Amino acid sequence: MIKEYIKENEGRILEELFSLIRIPSVSAQPEKHGKDMLRCAERWKELLLMAGVDKAEIMPTEGNPVVYGEKIVDTAAKTILIYGHYDVMPAEPFDLWKSEPFEPIVRNGHIWARGADDDKGQSFIQAKAFEYVVKNNLLKHNIKFILEGEEEIGSPSLSNFCTKHKELLKSDIILVSDTSMLSADLPSLTTGLRGLAYWQIEVTGPNHDLHSGHFGGAVANPIYELCKMITNSLDADGKITFPGFYNDVEDIPEEERKMVAQIPFNEEKYKQALDVEELFGEKGYSTIERNGFRPSFDVCGIWGGYQGEGSKTVIPSKAYAKISCRLVPHQDHEKIGQLVVDYFQKIAPKSVKVNIQSLHGGQGYVCPIDLPAYKAAERGFEAAFGKRPLAVRRGGSIPIISTFEKILGVKTILMGFGLESNAIHSPNENMPLEIFWKGIEAVINFHAEFDKV
Amino acid sequence: MIKEYIKENEGRILEELFSLIRIPSVSAQPEKHGKDMLRCAERWKELLLMAGVDKAEIMPTEGNPVVYGEKIVDTAAKTILIYGHYDVMPAEPFDLWKSEPFEPIVRNGHIWARGADDDKGQSFIQAKAFEYVVKNNLLKHNIKFILEGEEEIGSPSLSNFCTKHKELLKSDIILVSDTSMLSADLPSLTTGLRGLAYWQIEVTGPNHDLHSGHFGGAVANPIYELCKMITNSLDADGKITFPGFYNDVEDIPEEERKMVAQIPFNEEKYKQALDVEELFGEKGYSTIERNGFRPSFDVCGIWGGYQGEGSKTVIPSKAYAKISCRLVPHQDHEKIGQLVVDYFQKIAPKSVKVNIQSLHGGQGYVCPIDLPAYKAAERGFEAAFGKRPLAVRRGGSIPIISTFEKILGVKTILMGFGLESNAIHSPNENMPLEIFWKGIEAVINFHAEFDKV
Numbered sequence: 073m074i075k076e077y078i079k080e081n082e083g084r085i086l087e088e089l090f091s092l093i094r095i096p097s098v099s100a101q102p103e104k105h106g107k108d109m110l111r112c113a114e115r116w117k118e119l120l121l122m123a124g125v126d127k128a129e130i131m132p133t134e135g136n137p138v139v140y141g142e143k144i145v146d147t148a149a150k151t152i153l154i155y156g157h158y159d160v161m162p163a164e165p166f167d168l169w170k171s172e173p174f175e176p177i178v179r180n181g182h183i184w185a186r187g188a189d190d191d192k193g194q195s196f197i198q199a200k201a202f203e204y205v206v207k208n209n210l211l212k213h214n215i216k217f218i219l220e221g222e223e224e225i226g227s228p229s230l231s232n233f234c235t236k237h238k239e240l241l242k243s244d245i246i247l248v249s250d251t252s253m254l255s256a257d258l259p260s261l262t263t264g265l266r267g268l269a270y271w272q273i274e275v276t277g278p279n280h281d282l283h284s285g286h287f288g289g290a291v292a293n294p295i296y297e298l299c300k301m302i303t304n305s306l307d308a309d310g311k312i313t314f315p316g317f318y319n320d321v322e323d324i325p326e327e328e329r330k331m332v333a334q335i336p337f338n339e340e341k342y343k344q345a346l347d348v349e350e351l352f353g354e355k356g357y358s359t360i361e362r363n364g365f366r367p368s369f370d371v372c373g374i375w376g377g378y379q380g381e382g383s384k385t386v387i388p389s390k391a392y393a394k395i396s397c398r399l400v401p402h403q404d405h406e407k408i409g410q411l412v413v414d415y416f417q418k419i420a421p422k423s424v425k426v427n428i429q430s431l432h433g434g435q436g437y438v439c440p441i442d443l444p445a446y447k448a449a450e451r452g453f454e455a456a457f458g459k460r461p462l463a464v465r466r467g468g469s470i471p472i473i474s475t476f477e478k479i480l481g482v483k484t485i486l487m488g489f490g491l492e493s494n495a496i497h498s499p500n501e502n503m504p505l506e507i508f509w510k511g512i513e514a515v516i517n518f519h520a521e522f523d524k525v
Numbered sequence: 526m527i528k529e530y531i532k533e534n535e536g537r538i539l540e541e542l543f544s545l546i547r548i549p550s551v552s553a554q555p556e557k558h559g560k561d562m563l564r565c566a567e568r569w570k571e572l573l574l575m576a577g578v579d580k581a582e583i584m585p586t587e588g589n590p591v592v593y594g595e596k597i598v599d600t601a602a603k604t605i606l607i608y609g610h611y612d613v614m615p616a617e618p619f620d621l622w623k624s625e626p627f628e629p630i631v632r633n634g635h636i637w638a639r640g641a642d643d644d645k646g647q648s649f650i651q652a653k654a655f656e657y658v659v660k661n662n663l664l665k666h667n668i669k670f671i672l673e674g675e676e677e678i679g680s681p682s683l684s685n686f687c688t689k690h691k692e693l694l695k696s697d698i699i700l701v702s703d704t705s706m707l708s709a710d711l712p713s714l715t716t717g718l719r720g721l722a723y724w725q726i727e728v729t730g731p732n733h734d735l736h737s738g739h740f741g742g743a744v745a746n747p748i749y750e751l752c753k754m755i756t757n758s759l760d761a762d763g764k765i766t767f768p769g770f771y772n773d774v775e776d777i778p779e780e781e782r783k784m785v786a787q788i789p790f791n792e793e794k795y796k797q798a799l800d801v802e803e804l805f806g807e808k809g810y811s812t813i814e815r816n817g818f819r820p821s822f823d824v825c826g827i828w829g830g831y832q833g834e835g836s837k838t839v840i841p842s843k844a845y846a847k848i849s850c851r852l853v854p855h856q857d858h859e860k861i862g863q864l865v866v867d868y869f870q871k872i873a874p875k876s877v878k879v880n881i882q883s884l885h886g887g888q889g890y891v892c893p894i895d896l897p898a899y900k901a902a903e904r905g906f907e908a909a910f911g912k913r914p915l916a917v918r919r920g921g922s923i924p925i926i927s928t929f930e931k932i933l934g935v936k937t938i939l940m941g942f943g944l945e946s947n948a949i950h951s952p953n954e955n956m957p958l959e960i961f962w963k964g965i966e967a968v969i970n971f972h973a974e975f976d977k978v
Contacts (some may be wrong), residue, residue, distance in 0.1 A: 093869060099835075100833065100834060100835035100836065101833065101834055101835070102834075103834070118771075122747070124826050140959075148706035161837060162831070162833060162837055164831070164833065168733075172901070225835055225836065226836070252739070266738060268738070268838065270836045270838065272836075277799075277801065278799040278800065278801055279799060279800035280621075280948065280951050280952070281950070281951045281952070282799075282950075282951065283921065283949055283951070284823045284825060284851065285719060285721070285851055285919070285920045285921030285922050286705070286816060286919065286920050286921055286945065287816055287920070288719075288816060288821035288822075288823050288849075288851045288920060289763075289806050289807060289815040289816050289819055289820070289821030289822075289851065289920070290804060290805075290806050290812045290815045290821075290920075291799060291804055291805060291806075292801070292803075292804070292805035292815040293822035293823050293824055294822070295755075295756060295826075295827050295846075296756070296759070296822075296824050298752075299751075299753075299755040299756050299824065299827070300752075300756045302748075302749060302752040303749070303752050303753045303756040303757075304756075306749070340569035341597075346730075346731040346735075346744060347730060347732035348731055348732075348744060348745070348876055348877070349637045349875045349876065350729065350745075350874070350875040350876045351743060351744055351745070351876065352744060352745035352876040353742050353744075354742060359743045362742040363739060363740055363741060363742050363743040366742055367742070368735045368737075368741035368743075369740030369741075369742075369749075370741045370746050370749070370838075370840055371746055371749050371752070371829075371830065372737060372830050372831050372833035372836070372837060372838060372839050372840070372841070373748075373829065373830035373832045373837070373839075373841070374561070374748050374752070374827055374828065374829050374830060374832075374844065375827065375828045375829075375832040376824075376826065376827050376828075377824065377825050377826035377827060377847070378615070378617070378825050378826035379826045379827075379828045379845070379847075380553070380554065380615060380617065380846060381553060381554055381555075381556070382552075382553035382554070382678055382724045383553065383678065383679070383725075383825070383847060383849070383882065383884045383885055384553060384614060384825060384826070384950070385721065385723065385825060385849055385922075385950065386825050386826075386950055386951075387823055387825070388825070388826070391827065392832070393831070394831060394832075394836060394837075396737060396741075396838055397834070398737065398738055398741045416756055421803070421805070422802045422803040423801060423803045423804065423805040425531075425599075431822060431835070431836045432836055466738070466739065467738045467739050467740070467741060467742065467743075468736065468738030468739055469738050469838075482803065490678065492739065495733065495738040496736055497734065497735075497837070497839055498733050498734040498735065498736070498836065498839070499733065499734065500733075508904045511720060
């Protein structure tokens with residue numbers, strides 16, 4: 073019956089999703105895409121109403137608006153709050169896309185576009201599962217939707233919004249589709265997320281660009297000094313060197329390490345897929361531990377001096393980098409953010425000026441696997457994918473999840489349907505249609521199971 | 526008499542110079558400015574004919590053409606070959622210019638434009654001094670002009686051109702205005718130049734950009750690995766670490782170190798002008814030694830990952846840098862070029878792929894101060910500036926000077942009129958008019974003195 077419904081409505085559902093994707097709602101580029109944020113919120117409001125909510129509205133925040141919708145079937149029944157985000161990552165570099173990032177197309181059984189997975193595609197799975205249970209009179213609990221427009225920039229306005237609308241958002245459990253599974257054949261549920269801290273560094277040497285012949289050897293080169301500070305952020309064992317950084321890190325319990333070791337992982341295939349000869353990470357941990365259970369340090373961007381064709385012999389005045397750390401429970405992103413700012417200012421050599429700014433951050437999260445709603449999610453997955461999903465901690469961050477817990481006092485179930493090959497945050501983001509339809513089926517089954525537990 | 530001539534012709538001379546400057550002959554950007562190179566060469570040909578050469582022509586090379594002109598007054602007399610270059614550095618970053626880089630204007634007694642000094646302004650000093658001696662029947666030796674269009678990209682075609690036209694370029698001494706003086710009050714002649722080697726490095730990590738949450742900690746970050754290789758290129762004492770790099774470096778003779786110590790140098794003013802709190806360089810050497818007598822290592826540009834507004838949590842696939850070394854006699858730029866390529870390929874960690882390319886280079890040069898033509902230059906300067914110029918080695922590179930010595934067997938006198946504040950290779954390049962006119966006077970006097978020595 074679910075499969076028939078999907079078959080009958082396939083074209084309409086995809087066209088609805090595409091209408092969302094076509095709006096380039098890039099939250100990191102407000103000058104370029106500020107108006108697209110509101111357009112995208114308005115489109116979501118229409119789509120929620122079409123899916124069956126009783127009411128929907130666009131609610132202001134200090135930043136991009138939130139789309140809220142609800143269907144209350146019984147004030148005495150339990151309430152599920154479904155969270156998603158309508159903003160997307162920048163699509164740059166554009167020239168690496170095989171088709172236009174904001175013109176979705178279906179090719180080889182996949183939807184190709186920015187947001188096809190993260191998070192327009194995944195949120196839409198929730199909306200269409202909801203539509204099915206409403207239209208078939210199967211809904212026995214209340215549903216609230218909240219879609220925000222600032223997830224990719226660290227959700228700066230959402231915690232104030234939650235505090236202000238605590239009553240409106242009152243719920244028993246939160247449901248989110250914004251994570252990924254181990255593979256298409258190996259469904260999994262995410263039970264842990266890493267936190268995030270992100271900084272931009274500006275290093276100023278001389279007050280203007282200098283001729284490297286006349287000044288080379290006599291003044292500090294700001295790019296060099298930046299490279300040196302970045303290099304010294306990790307030691308030879310791949311450990312982060314910021315003093316105090318590991319103070320609140322909980323080491324992996326031996327029991328969990330044993331569980332992690334059971335997750336099928338083929339290092340050769342992983343390396344082949346990335347086309348790297350060797351992996352690199354913190355000494356003493358496996359790859360899955362490194363990207364899920366341990367904090368990490370990355371340079372996300374760097375620039376300075378001459379980047380054009382040919383050779384320009386210059387000592388630039390300025391150099392910049394964007395660096396970030398993934399954090400684990402119980403590291404506090406604000407504490408780490410400040411710790412790194414203080415540290416860089418302290419180690420800055422006198423030959424340059426260092427300005428470091430904390431850009432955004434978020435806390436990590438852990439979901440207990442004995443939660444009844446978690447069990448419902450497990451069964452929902454099993455019904456759609458034919459296998460009981462593994463419980464795994466993942467390396468990504470959804471800062472708002474820990475904020476929900478703190479402000480609303482509600483736990484979140486992470487029912488994500490992404491795949492590593494979906495290339496979120498990268499050129500050629502995509503979503504396999506098969507997973508998209510199975511996802512809808514899994515969430516429909518979750519709603520049925522939720523009423524039983 | 527010279528001053529009167531200048532006064533009468535001031536407007537015409539500047540307008541002629543401006544007509545050259547307005548042509549954006551940026552050799553490093555052939556796709557954008559390829560046609561401007563030929564236009565600039567043609568304009569120089571017209572201007573040489575107007576200045577009084579018997580004949581002038583545009584001669585092909587493997588790259589941008591050379592402008593050649595000559596006035597032969599007596600085949601038995603000595604011949605001076607005047608060299609200059611009509612190409613200029615890129616003007617980026619455009620937004621830091623106070624007026625358009627290719628629309629010269631006079632403001633506060635300076636000409637402001639890309640090429641106002643390097644080398645259109647300085648070459649034009651030679652052309653106008655020549656015009657004066659021709660028009661006043663004072664020329665007793667032969668003059669040949671050669672203006673190339675590839676100096677700023679390392680003169681890749683000029684050595685073949687010299688080999689091919691050795692007879693045409695036959696001369697007793699070469700005269701070049703493309704260097705700078707210690708200050709407007711402290712005229713100096715450059716007796717040494719550093720060589721140059723320049724590389725571009727490409728570091729490839731994973732085959733596509735990755736989400737730093739899902740992969741952070743598990744794979745090598747190509748920006749980080751690039752920063753690390755750059756950092757390790759210098760040791761804690763500011764010495765370059767490439768094995769074998771110093772093998773051919775001649776240490777500064779004690780006698781020359783004593784001369785260098787006599788050059789007035791105010792470190793406080795130098796730091797103030799650059800707005801840096803501390804200088805940085807090789808341990809055991811003074812600033813003037815560091816930027817004139819010792820080799821140096823610089824990062825001229827770096828880029829990779831996300832460089833836009835806000836934060837994008839990405840592990841980029843690629844990172845790039847442009848690095849260069851200034852070389853001293855007797856370091857061979859080809860040997861050093863290859864040595865560094867081999868070294869980087871050797872130290873590349875297996876977790877990334879490193880591709881390094883040698884972009885261009887040039888040898889250093891030393892001019893003996895007992896050369897008769899050097900004495901004539903000294904007196905020419907003294908007549909115009911009222912002070913005997915100091916002999917100094919400078920840090921810049923004019924690769925072709927050592928090529929002239931090697932192929933044509935002729936020494937070069939570096940009669941440069943630049944000032945540090947002229948900001949060559951930087952935004953707001955300029956030339957003080959007072960120096961421009963004094964330069965013409967100095968070269969006219971050189972021609973008279975040359976016939977005496």
